[in-house]
Amino acid sequence: xxxxxxxxxxxxxxxxxxxxxxxxxxxxxxxxxxxxxxxxxxxxxxxxxxxxxxxxxxxxxxxxxxxxxxxxxxxxxxxxxxxxxxxxxxxxxxxxxxxxxxxxxxxxxxxxxxxxxxxxxxxxxxxxxxxxxxxxxxxxxxxxxxxxxxxxxxxxxxxxxxxxxxxxxxxxxxxxxxxxxxxxxxxxxxxxxxxxxxxxxxxxxxxxxxxxxxxxxxxxxxxxxxxxxxxxxxxxxxxxxxxxxxxxxxxxxxxxxxxxxxxxxxxxxxxxxxxxxxxxxxxxxxxxxxxxxxxxxxxxxxxxxxxxxxxxxxxxxxxxxxxxxxxxxxxxxxxxxxxxxxxxxxxxxxxxxxxxxxxxxxxxxxxxxxxxxxxxxxxxxxxxxxxxxxxxxxxxxxxxxxxxxxxxxxxxxxxxxxxxxxxxxxxxxxxxxxxxxxxxxxxxxxxxxxxxxxxxxxxxxxxxxxxxxxxxxxxxxxxxxxxxxxxxxxxxxxxxxxxxxxxxxxxxxxxxxxxxxxxxxxxxxxxxxxxxxxxxxxxxxxxxxxxxxxxxxxxxxxxxxxxxxxxxxxxxxxxxxxxxxxxxxxxxxxxx
Amino acid sequence: xxxxxxxxxxxxxxxxxxxxxxxxxxxxxxxxxxxxxxxxxxxxxxxxxxxxxxxxxxxxxxxxxxxxxxxxxxxxxxxxxxxxxxxxxxxxxxxxxxxxxxxxxxxxxxxxxxxxxxxxxxxxxxxxxxxxxxxxxxxxxxxxxxxxxxxxxxxxxxxxxxxxxxxxxxxxxxxxxxxxxxxxxxxxxxxxxxxxxxxxxxxxxxxxxxxxxxxxxxxxxxxxxxxxxxxxxxxxxxxxxxxxxxxxxxxxxxxxxxxxxxxxxxxxxxxxxxxxxxxxxxxxxxxxxxxxxxxxxxxxxxxxxxxxxxxxxxxxxxxxxxxxxxxxxxxxxxxxxxxxxxxxxxxxxxxxxxxxxxxxxxxxxxxxxxxxxxxxx
Numbered sequence: 001x002x003x004x005x006x007x008x009x010x011x012x013x014x015x016x017x018x019x020x021x022x023x024x025x026x027x028x029x030x031x032x033x034x035x036x037x038x039x040x041x042x043x044x045x046x047x048x049x050x051x052x053x054x055x056x057x058x059x060x061x062x063x064x065x066x067x068x069x070x071x072x073x074x075x076x077x078x079x080x081x082x083x084x085x086x087x088x089x090x091x092x093x094x095x096x097x098x099x100x101x102x103x104x105x106x107x108x109x110x111x112x113x114x115x116x117x118x119x120x121x122x123x124x125x126x127x128x129x130x131x132x133x134x135x136x137x138x139x140x141x142x143x144x145x146x147x148x149x150x151x152x153x154x155x156x157x158x159x160x161x162x163x164x165x166x167x168x169x170x171x172x173x174x175x176x177x178x179x180x181x182x183x184x185x186x187x188x189x190x191x192x193x194x195x196x197x198x199x200x201x202x203x204x205x206x207x208x209x210x211x212x213x214x215x216x217x218x219x220x221x222x223x224x225x226x227x228x229x230x231x232x233x234x235x236x237x238x239x240x241x242x243x244x245x246x247x248x249x250x251x252x253x254x255x256x257x258x259x260x261x262x263x264x265x266x267x268x269x270x271x272x273x274x275x276x277x278x279x280x281x282x283x284x285x286x287x288x289x290x291x292x293x294x295x296x297x298x299x300x301x302x303x304x305x306x307x308x309x310x311x312x313x314x315x316x317x318x319x320x321x322x323x324x325x326x327x328x329x330x331x332x333x334x335x336x337x338x339x340x341x342x343x344x345x346x347x348x349x350x351x352x353x354x355x356x357x358x359x360x361x362x363x364x365x366x367x368x369x370x371x372x373x374x375x376x377x378x379x380x381x382x383x384x385x386x387x388x389x390x391x392x393x394x395x396x397x398x399x400x401x402x403x404x405x406x407x408x409x410x411x412x413x414x415x416x417x418x419x420x421x422x423x424x425x426x427x428x429x430x431x432x433x434x435x436x437x438x439x440x441x442x443x444x445x446x447x448x449x450x451x452x453x454x455x456x457x458x459x460x461x462x463x464x465x466x467x468x469x470x471x472x473x474x475x476x477x478x479x480x481x482x483x484x485x486x487x488x489x490x491x492x493x494x495x496x497x498x499x500x501x502x503x504x505x506x507x508x509x510x511x512x513x514x515x516x517x518x519x520x521x522x523x524x525x526x527x528x529x530x531x532x533x534x535x536x537x538x539x540x541x542x543x544x545x546x547x548x549x550x551x552x553x554x555x556x557x558x559x560x561x562x563x564x565x566x567x568x569x570x571x572x573x574x575x576x577x578x579x580x581x582x583x584x585x586x587x588x589x590x591x592x
Numbered sequence: 593x594x595x596x597x598x599x600x601x602x603x604x605x606x607x608x609x610x611x612x613x614x615x616x617x618x619x620x621x622x623x624x625x626x627x628x629x630x631x632x633x634x635x636x637x638x639x640x641x642x643x644x645x646x647x648x649x650x651x652x653x654x655x656x657x658x659x660x661x662x663x664x665x666x667x668x669x670x671x672x673x674x675x676x677x678x679x680x681x682x683x684x685x686x687x688x689x690x691x692x693x694x695x696x697x698x699x700x701x702x703x704x705x706x707x708x709x710x711x712x713x714x715x716x717x718x719x720x721x722x723x724x725x726x727x728x729x730x731x732x733x734x735x736x737x738x739x740x741x742x743x744x745x746x747x748x749x750x751x752x753x754x755x756x757x758x759x760x761x762x763x764x765x766x767x768x769x770x771x772x773x774x775x776x777x778x779x780x781x782x783x784x785x786x787x788x789x790x791x792x793x794x795x796x797x798x799x800x801x802x803x804x805x806x807x808x809x810x811x812x813x814x815x816x817x818x819x820x821x822x823x824x825x826x827x828x829x830x831x832x833x834x835x836x837x838x839x840x841x842x843x844x845x846x847x848x849x850x851x852x853x854x855x856x857x858x859x860x861x862x863x864x865x866x867x868x869x870x871x872x873x874x875x876x877x878x879x880x881x882x883x884x885x886x887x888x889x890x891x892x893x894x895x896x897x898x899x900x901x902x903x904x905x906x907x908x909x910x911x912x913x914x915x916x917x918x919x920x921x922x923x924x925x926x927x928x929x930x931x932x933x934x935x936x937x938x939x940x941x942x943x944x945x946x947x948x949x950x951x952x953x954x955x956x957x958x959x960x961x962x963x964x965x966x967x968x969x
Contacts, residue, residue: 085776085805087773087809087810087812088796088803088804088805088806089801089802089803089804090802251599253594253596254596256595259596262596263599266603268605270607275608278610279610279611279613283611285711501774501775501776501779501799501801501802501803502774502801503774503775503776503801504776507776522820523774523817523818523821524778524816524817525776525816526816526817526818566686567818569819
């Protein structure tokens with residue numbers, strides 16, 4: 001009798017190995033984790049936020065107008081373009097490449113400006129994230145520091161400045177310098193003297209500085225940082241050599257590390273000469289005036305006030321770093337002190353320098369957080385945990401293979417990236433959706449309707465009357481109006497008010513405020529048109545309404561007024577109220 | 593020597609060389625332009641007795657002699673010296689050219705007229721010595737008016753002015769004035785003449801505001817405002833422009849071709865407006881550019897007419913031929929001034945002396961000379 005132990009013939013049929021059939025094509029390094037998804041979500045959100053920010057009237061359009069001038073004339077301007085009252089004032093084109101790029105973007109559509117701003121900002125933050133992660137070895141801190149940097153930067157967002165494009169270069173420089181910075185922290189002279197920076201990195205740094213010197217004057221920050229490292233190495237080596245029988249200077253000159261930093265700095269400085277202004281880019285720095293590039297290192301000339309939010313954040317970051325220095329877990333390096341002092345002074349003088357101050361100080365905080373005692377351990381840990389260069393601790397191959405949905409988080413990351421793109425204004429032309437309405441594309445303070453008015457003035461008496469002199473408008477509106485109206489009308493001043501003679505600046509503010517004698521001043525400068533921001537220039541608005549004289553109101557809305565000097569064009573007369581409706585363009589309450 | 597040191601020895605001098613070669617000449621502009629010691633002399637080129645006869649001219653000039661008086665207004669002295677010139681030697685009752693010069697350049701003479709306590713005419717400021725301006729009768733009436741007068745009468749820059757603080761070379765005051773010059777200052781007409789007359793060449797200079805000042809920019813500044821705006825219904829702006837144009841034509845090329853054309857076009861337009869607005873009697877008034885312009889305080893109607901007419905006749909007297917109106921316009925204007933001056937009593941002449949000197953000077957210029965050359969007792 002059968003005991004039932006005989007095997008069924010079915011058992012001889014081999015069972016298909018389903019698991020082996022679903023073996024992933026992608027390498028397991030593409031198997032991302034929850035932490036990666038958090039980072040991707042953070043960056044997608046930052047991209048979305050920046051991309052959705054409305055554009056301001058300020059700064060972007062100054063670059064765009066200058067870029068357009070370069071495109072039209074095929075040369076780099078040697079004076080402030082389209083600003084006859086600044087004729088003869090010293091001017092060095094320090095951002096011609098950014099100007100052209102911004103003009104190019106603005107010519108496609110203002111929305112492209114917003115996209116470029118979002119992409120550049122997100123990419124810069126991405127690079128800083130990598131640097132913070134490398135320095136601290138702590139992903140949470142790296143992400144927090146990146147988000148904090150974004151907060152620091154948020155005060156200047158809304159305008160695509162050359163600084164934003166130049167801002168891509170500084171973290172790139174840190175990335176390229178990373179092996180040398182690491183060696184500095186290790187103090188491993190022996191290793192260093194045998195290695196040196198790879199050639200591709202040196203070429204990369206040279207290329208970065210060539211690009212930087214043409215994009216934005218902030219290449220000075222890069223040079224200052226390199227000089228900071230040189231000073232640091234020099235001081236630290238001299239201290240190391242103290243007591244040595246040989247002369248310290250001789251030993252320093254022979255020091256391989258010192259030589260490398262010196263040569264790298266010289267190379268960077270040489271690279272900055274490769275720009276249309278050549279050596280004069282540097283020379284213009286010593287020509288101390290409000291037009292000089294030294295003032296525009298950060299795109300402005302306004303000191304930082306500690307009572308503002310950015311001032312408070314500045315103080316907080318500086319305080320945190322100093323506390324870390326005082327209660328240090330790791331050696332305070334000379335370069336930290338030199339660079340921190342330099343950036344602190346610059347930021348105190350020019351608030352916009354916080355753009356550089358914040359990430360660099362955050363980097364110093366990062367390296368202190370890691371701490372000296374556990375440096376090596378952390379590095380070892382990082383090395384073990386970061387196959388293929390990833391800074392996130394990785395699971396073992398077995399653990400990975402056991403994961404049921406190996407690429408789930410990778411797919412979620414892709415989805416987050418897609419969401420970031422799809423919900424951004426950048427996707428509108430790609431996905432065929434309508435662009436943002438004007439009131440969301442531009443900040444509320446942008447005088448869009450005024451720009452429309454100028455863009456649509458028909459040829460004739462009014463157009464002649466406007467063209468017969470200068471157009472006075474708030475300086476932060478002037479470049480936007482000039483760009484938007486695509487006209488050759490001549491602005492009284494541009495966004496870069498500091499580039500005008502002191503007398504023009506003084507008279508500008510008197511007219512702006514409607515101070516006594518404003519009417520004589522507009523005659524002195526042959527002002528044909530007054531564009532008045534009713535909110536900020538209520539006194540001038542009241543003066544126009546009260547005195548009238550030759551000034552004819554041709555546009556009026558809740559926010560702005562435009563008055564034209566009829567006295568400048570004898571043939572131009574105030575159209576009658578009936579005629580005005582037919583003769584004058586666009587919105588607002590037109591001629592009375 | 594190590595490779596590193598060798599590189600440094602090559603690199604650092606190379607950087608220095610690059611700095612020298614890359615020098616931008618605009619950044620090394622001087623703070624003052626190059627000036628000649630002697631001002632250029634620009635002479636009238638027309639002699640037309642239909643505008644004023646010899647007898648009429650003598651009558652006019654006699655009426656405009658400058659009386660020796662207690663506390664003479666500096667504004668009047670300025671105008672009198674400008675009209676009569678340094679070589680003028682008149683009857684004892686009247687000041688000679690050199691006596692007028694002494695009033696403007698010697699503190700002793702100035703104090704003798706205005707008293708020991710009078711503030712000095714040439715005063716020292718933080719930026720250097722300058723003529724006291726727009727501070728009452730004992731001071732100059734307009735920015736650089738006195739300096740331009742001294743330049744027009746041919747005073748060299750090495751002339752020593754006997755100021756209260758000691759002798760000061762005229763050059764020091766002129767250079768200080770140009771160093772402080774701004775293209776946007778309210779009164780610039782006389783500084784323009786001053787620079788033009790002493791300019792050694794057309795080279796530019798860097799103003800105190802950092803702006804490069806060229807004759808082109810100066811001309812553009814003069815032409816910027818509407819006709820009729822500026823001192824004396826815009827007459828001085830046109831005179832300054834004509835003087836620069838004459839220097840450009842006869843002595844030193846000051847303007848670029850583009851500016852030269854623009855200046856000529858501007859002056860031709862002024863001529864067109866003046867011809868169109870001339871009254872039947874031959875005069876102009878404050879409405880000459882076509883629109884009424886700001887009233888000058890306390891100026892009676894006849895004064896307004898003299899002001900507009902005399903300044904127009906004066907700049908035309910120095911203008912090249914292609915910028916002139918038809919001769920009839922000039923004759924009518926000249927004869928109107930002669931007739932009205934003849935009728936004018938002494939008190940009115942004294943009261944309106946400053947702008948009547950423009951009438952006297954312009955009428956002399958239309959006879960081909962300066963008043964001191966054409967006057968005889």
